Amino acid sequence: MPLAETGTLVAAAAAEGRAVAAFNIITLEHAEAVIAGAENAGSPVVLQISENAVKYRYGRVRPLARAAAEAAAEAGVPVALHLDHVKSDQLLRQAADAGFSSVMYDAAHRPYAENLAATRSAAEWAHANGLWIEAELGEVGGKEGAPPLDAHAPGARTDPEEARAFVEGSGVDALAVAIGSAHAMTARTASLDHELLARLAGTLGVPLVLHGSSGVPDGELAAAVSGGIAKVNIGTALNLAMTSAIRDYLAANADAVDSRKYLSVGRRAMAETVTALIGVLRDAGEPVPVA
Secondary structure (H helix, E strand, C coil): CCCECHHHHHHHHHHCCCCEEEEECCCHHHHHHHHHHHHHHCCCEEEEEEHHHHHHCCCCCHHHHHHHHHHHHCCCCCEEEEEEEECCHHHHCCCCCCCCCEEEECCCCCCHHHHHHHHHHHHHHHHHCCCEEEEEECCCECCCCCCCCCCCCCCCCCCHHHHHHHHHHHCCCEEEECCCCECCCCCCCCCCCHHHHHHHHHHCCCCEEECCHHHCCHHHHHHHHHCCEEEEEECHHHHHHHHHHHHHHHHHCCCCCCHHHHHHHHHHHHHHHHHHHHHHHHCCCCCCCCC
C-alpha cells in the first residue's frame, strides 16, 4: 500500500470527530510494532521520526525514513510518515526528499514573535514543497534538552486568542496545544484542561494535536478526542513497553545473547501497546475508516 498522507488522515478524523494515533519511532522494530498494532486495531496510523531520533541515528534521516516507508508499503492499513519536532531548518528542508508528507516545526521555545516569524517561513517552504505542517503554541514540557516546565504553571497553556492570531499569521495546517500534558512522562497522571480545549476547538479553524500523550490516562485521552483533538502523539509509552519486556526477558534468560530473542519480545510488547491505545482513542467514537 502506498504511503498515506498525514494531512489526509488528520482531516478525515477531524471532520468526523475522531483522532489519528501518531507514534514516534526510533528503530525498525518500533516501525514494525506500530504497523502490526495498527493492523490489529484495523486503523490507519502515523509513523513519526523526531529530530532527536535523527540525532541518535548519526544525524541521518533517510535510512530510518526509508526503512519505515518500506514497512508501510507492505502494511494492511494506511500509514503516513511525519517528521516531528523539527527545530533545524536544514533538517526541515530534507523532509520532502526523505519521503515525509508532513512535518512538525517546533519554535515554541522562542518568544511569540520569533515563533510566529520562524513558523511562517517554515510553513511557506513546506507548502511550496507539498508538505502539511504542524506547529506548537504554548509549551508542552518534558522535551529532551529543555529545562523542566510545569505544565500547570501560568503562561504554559495555549491562549485561544493568541492561538487564533498565530494560526492565521503563520498559515500552519494544524496546531499542537498545551492543555496539561508533558513529554516523556512515565506515569499516566496528567490532568487535561478540557475547558481550555473546548475554547481552543471553538476558536481555531485547524485540527488540534495533543503531544505528551503517554502520560495521559485512558479516560482523559478519550475525552480529549471528544473535545476536538484530531491527532494524538505517543512516544514514551512504546519505550516503556519495549524496555520493560526486554528487561523481564533478560532477567529470566541471563545467558541470552541472540538479540532477535529479546528484540522480538520488545517489539511484541510495543505492538500490544499500540493496539490498546488506538482502542482508547476509538472509545471516543467510531474508528477512522480504513481505505
